[in-house]
Amino acid sequence: MISEAPRRFYRDVTVQRGDDGWQIALDGKLLRSPAKAPLVLPSEALAQAIQAEWDGQAERIQPRSMPMMQLVSTSVDRVIPNRAQIVTDITAYAASDLICYRAEAPEELVRRQEEHWQALTDWASHRFDVSLRTTTGIMAVEQSAQSLAIFARIVDQLDPWRLTALANVTTTAGSLVIALALLEGRLTPETAVSAAQLDELYQAERWGEDAEAGARRQGQAREIADAARFVTLLDNSARHE
Known part of the structure; x- marks a missing residue:
């Protein structure tokens, strides 16, 4: 039996500034995470976005x-308490990153992978001083x-909020490099989605669209766009404080 969504139990949503950051109040009562942890947010812009939600x-x-x-709830309830494991799990994606596995044919797919994925491989090499090996088959x-x-050190240096965004994009895209490029501004949300879906989009062009696959790609695109917006709202803290 599917349970109904809970009824709205509050009228007013406000943002409050505290000593350590911003908090959301529902009818004056401070909002907590699903695990009942305090929600203290690092930027006013993020607090206002959650207030609007x-x-x-x-x-x-x-x-x-x-x-x-x-x-935010994922960061507070899952990432902060399990930081070391999250860093290990996300870094592991670099060992089998999507962009390192290339096609041998057809020629058009090979060309697209070379244009988009090799550019990201080269960027990672120059940006982080890493050497990524690629293969076919x-x-x-x-x-x-x-x-x-090096990747482990980069991931471990992130604050829990950006680590949450990185983890979401990495698992969604199957690529730590794509996720880092998005957080660093090398990719926009749209180009990050295009890179993550390059193979599938080519197959859809060639053989026709599958409704289920199309819906899955739309969900993937939303998750990447949401993570990118989350980071943008975090970055507003640096400009306003």
């Missing part, structure tokens, strides 16, 4: 319509321990 709920609360709230390619150690 709560204020925009109708008769029933739809958590899926509040992506900024979901990302189905055989796995082993990345150097030095490169993986």
